[in-house]
Amino acid sequence: MNMRRMLFIVIPLLFILNNAVSFFIFQSGRTVQQSYNMMLDRVLLYKQIDEKTRENLRAVNVYIMDRSPGSLRDFERQNVELKALQASLSAQQPVAAAELAARSYRHMLDTFISQEKSVLDALGSRTPLAYAPFYAEAETTASFIQEQAYQLIDQELSYYQPFYRKILTQTDLMNHWGVAVFVANTAISLVFAYWISLRITKPIQGLVRTAEQISEGNLEAVPPQMGAHDEFRILADAFEQMQENLKQLIQKEKEGLEKDRLVKELELAVLQNQINPHFLFNSLNVLSKLALIEGAEKTSDLTVSLSNLLRYNLRKLDRPVPLRDEVEHAKEYFIIQQARFRERIRFETDVDEAGLDVLVPVLTLQPILENVFVHAIEGMEEGAVIRLAVKCQSDETWVSISDNGAGMTEEVRDSLLHYDEKPPKDGEEGKTGHSTGLGTRNVFKRLELFYDRKDLVRIESAPGMGTTVVLRIPRSGKEENHVSPVDRR
Incomplete structure (x- = not known):
């Protein structure tokens, strides 16, 4: 009973x-x-x-x-x-x-x-x-x-x-x-x-003792025996099932850790066959000094910018940085791109210094600028303008990157904002004249994961009218948060 x-x-x-x-x-x-x-x-x-x-x-x-x-x-x-x-x-x-x-x-x-x-x-x-x-x-x-x-x-x-x-x-x-x-x-x-009370407290005490043994690491602890038609029988069965699931989860975790260890070893083996980043930085610095000695100041500045850009890109992606570093990195990136496009582009900034102390995921601005160069102004012969603005609001810092390029259709705009959906295929991208901007998608997703909010991005664009991307960065919290290192492509 x-x-x-x-x-x-x-x-x-x-x-x-x-x-x-x-x-x-x-x-x-x-x-x-x-x-x-x-x-x-x-x-x-x-x-x-x-x-x-x-x-x-x-x-x-x-x-x-x-x-x-x-x-x-x-x-x-x-x-x-x-x-x-x-x-x-x-x-x-x-x-x-x-x-x-x-x-x-x-x-x-x-x-x-x-x-x-x-x-x-x-x-x-x-x-x-x-x-x-x-x-x-x-x-x-x-x-x-x-x-x-x-x-x-x-x-x-x-x-x-x-x-x-x-x-x-x-x-x-x-x-x-x-x-x-x-x-x-x-x-x-x-x-x-x-x-x-004895029929209620005795099974509960047995389950409590079993839970304490499991919490101490003894996953082989046996729950107490219950009546065949007792409510505690159902609870004990659920407890045993939970214990079995915990064992399976730990086993899967061990297998995953073993796979991660093997992957790390493989990555280490690959890195050992690559050029040492410090050797590359030192080489770029030597080239910069040599160009300066030879009187090629622009080449020297460009080499320094490339060295800084490479050093910044090799940072750990799971650590936030001040917005100030991202703005400086964006300027270095533009210097390198201006060497390619020369007088065809102009870079304007309107930065409020009070808003540069907020923390953002590393490499937040560069993928958006890459998207601007590749899909917005690459086909323009002259008069291209890229504007970076940072403004302080009451409890947010607004970062906007705008251009006067080709713009985008509403379909492409929605595909960028709805980054959780499956992106269009390459053949479909060619029809619109734009790619899906996977780097931009990853920036938006990392911002969502970092701040636990989905209302941080706004895109204003129309075909032939340019594009403006506005990022709303909260000014409170997120001091030492880790950021999901989503791949940039």
């Missing part, structure tokens, strides 16, 4: 048992209370009738003495109240033992009321003391009513006495049973609570 089903059975059973005991105790007390209220109501009614008969006699006596309208009204009011009590008595059913006495009691009330009426009628006659016999009879009837009321009360108490004793005995028994059931219920609840 799983935990959920067990709780659905045990808790309702305990609840029903408690409610049953409470209901029986309540019902017994309610029966006693109803019987007591019924008997007490009749006893009080007998008492009220007795008092009201005496008040009626006093009202009649007062009216006989003064014969005033106020005394008459007082008597009539007392008489109405007595008749209302008589109606209440007639509506009640007396006990069987007092039924005959109750009937006689009601007849005496009728007799008393008629005698009072006879007294009033006799007062209206001319004979002065005609009312006296009727008044004497009324007094006698009133005394009989009082005696009969006491007798009825005694009979009521005598009738209900054994009944009350029986109910009280049953109530005491029920109270004892209630206490016994309460104690048993409490003990059963404690036992079930301990058993349920």
